[in-house]
Amino acid sequence: ELKVEQNPLFLSMQEGKNYTIYCNYSTTSDRLYWYRQDPGKSLESLFVLLSNGAVKQEGRLMASLDTKARLSTLHITAAVHDLSATYFCAVDMKRYQLIWGAGTKLIIKP
């Protein structure tokens, strides 16, 4: 079965703290994407990871991909309130059809 699992599904944290969101997937793939969704809005692309060992950073967010472990992580450093959103990972495991994780709702309290 083609499956993408994110955890945690809900995360409430204080500003200034670090945390990691995990994305596990069930079948070989070397293409994984992270998206952000603000309440009531559409999805915005954050990171495109296209090979084993790929690491991308943008501000306080860093994403990595380990294709052997079938695992991607989204690390938040020194969180700020503006990063509050729902984060989705998606994996290209089926020809041109992305399989989506359930999303991680992140709340960052001042």
Add this chain to the structure above:
Amino acid sequence: DGGITQSPKYLFRKEGQNVTLSCEQNLNHDAMYWYRQDPGQGLRLIYYSQIVNDFQKGDIAEGYSVSREKKESFPLTVTSAQKNPTAFYLCASSSTTRSSTEAFFGQGTRLTVV
């Protein structure tokens, strides 16, 4: 500017009525997708198309129909057979080249049954 345009932003449907959601892209992408999102939930695939005049059912196609007569356009019709259509509908497109299948999204259409 290149992108995906969905319209309308808000749509109200009466019981028993068919409605059509528009999705247009000028990114020259071959693949287009329709997703449904319920409050607090993830994305569920309704239909997708990888080429003009061809489309495939996704996980929740019942009560929906699509067409792909032009590369740029992929309209979704929510039929009266869809008993619970109130949701946020997202259209996306992507390239089908080996390098990347990153999906780009429109701004969404919020459909409400009245």
